[in-house]
Amino acid sequence: MEVGFLGLGIMGKAMAINLLRHGFKVTVWNRTLSKCEELVQNGASVGETPATVVKKCKYTIAMLSDPSAALSVVFDKNGVLEHINGKAYIDMSTVDADTSSKISEAIKAKGGYFLEAPVSGSKKPAEDGQLIILAAGDKALYEEALPAFDVLGKKSFFLGEVGNGAKMKLVVNMIMGSMINAFSEGLTLAERSGLNPGTLLDVLDLGAISNGMFKLKGPTMLQNSYSPAFPLKHQQKDMRLALALGDENAVSMPVAAAANEAFKKARSMGLGDLDFSAVHETLKVPDHSS
Ligand SMILES: NC(=O)C1=CN([C@@H]2O[C@H](COP(=O)(O)OP(=O)(O)OC[C@H]3O[C@@H](n4cnc5c(N)ncnc54)[C@H](OP(=O)(O)O)[C@@H]3O)[C@@H](O)[C@H]2O)C=CC1
Numbered sequence: 251m252e253v254g255f256l257g258l259g260i261m262g263k264a265m266a267i268n269l270l271r272h273g274f275k276v277t278v279w280n281r282t283l284s285k286c287e288e289l290v291q292n293g294a295s296v297g298e299t300p301a302t303v304v305k306k307c308k309y310t311i312a313m314l315s316d317p318s319a320a321l322s323v324v325f326d327k328n329g330v331l332e333h334i335n336g337k338a339y340i341d342m343s344t345v346d347a348d349t350s351s352k353i354s355e356a357i358k359a360k361g362g363y364f365l366e367a368p369v370s371g372s373k374k375p376a377e378d379g380q381l382i383i384l385a386a387g388d389k390a391l392y393e394e395a396l397p398a399f400d401v402l403g404k405k406s407f408f409l410g411e412v413g414n415g416a417k418m419k420l421v422v423n424m425i426m427g428s429m430i431n432a433f434s435e436g437l438t439l440a441e442r443s444g445l446n447p448g449t450l451l452d453v454l455d456l457g458a459i460s461n462g463m464f465k466l467k468g469p470t471m472l473q474n475s476y477s478p479a480f481p482l483k484h485q486q487k488d489m490r491l492a493l494a495l496g497d498e499n500a501v502s503m504p505v506a507a508a509a510n511e512a513f514k515k516a517r518s519m520g521l522g523d524l525d526f527s528a529v530h531e532t533l534k535v536p537d538h539s540s
Pocket residue numbers: 256257258259260261262280281282283285313314315316318319322323342343344345369370371372373479480481484485
């Protein structure tokens with residue numbers, strides 16, 4: 251199966267390499283061209299523009315940062331739309347339902363096929379082919395994409411009409427963003443009240459609120475180490491989009507709103523490119539001792 255791949259950030263690079271390792275022919279494009287080099291070393295071809303990639307490949311996957319990037323790659327000059335007639339486009343970026351619908355309608359109007367398929371799971375699951383795929387849109391395209399999804403993920407869901415995949419992803423990340431803030435406050439409270447936060451991690455891990463995220467992020471947060479797996483700026487984007495979904499549906503979400511404020515504060519502190527767990531830094535007391 252020959253696929254195009256647009257967007258070689260943390261996730262896109264890992265996913266495209268995985269496809270190559272499993273025998274897919276992959277043609278890549280990235281806005282910053284130099285990021286294609288490692289993929290070429292792994293056997294990929296390079297397309298000069300999104301349009302070139304779509305022209306060459308029957309299926310093109312995209313993994314881009316946010317709604318503005320997703321729209322730009324489709325609608326701008328040399329974009330996906332130019333050669334989409336008869337071709338399939340699978341957008342795995344985390345965006346809102348409106349963005350996904352705009353892309354879907356434009357692609358279908360030009361005779362193409364569209365599936366949204368955002369993923370749950372971060373850098374390591376992407377490297378290990380253990381993502382959770384939340385697809386919606388063209389059911390026939392979903393079935394055709396399953397060989398690729400089986401390489402990229404451990405489980406795929408088909409959620410019906412375009413927008414449902416985007417909404418599911420935002421709900422999941424809204425919960426995750428709220429949880430990391432509660433966790434961060436707990437670690438800080440333990441430390442400041444004289445407890446060993448390492449012992450807190452052990453206690454949490456044995457109880458009903460044990461979970462993979464606490465296990466993974468707890469030790470690194472205690473070391474103030476935030477090498478980006480999931481960049482904080484993207485988590486804040488997801489909180490913003492989830493809160494907008496809450497607005498549309500008149501769902502009061504005070505916990506998520508507070509978490510969003512913490513991520514905004516972290517961004518204002520220049521932490522946007524670090525891991526989302528760097529939100530922990532917003533609770534640190536400035537040192538005025540010197
Ligand atoms: N990291 C994670 O753990 C997870 C991320 N996601 C989602 O996946 C998507 C990608 O995340 P991730 O790989 O971490 O992000 P990165 O920031 O590492 O990569 C973003 C990608 O988008 C490209 N891009 C940004 N703006 C534009 C633009 N205007 N035009 C064209 N390309 C653009 C970047 O290109 P360039 O290299 O030129 O900057 C890069 O390829 C996001 O929607 C994120 O929310 C979902 C699950 C997990």
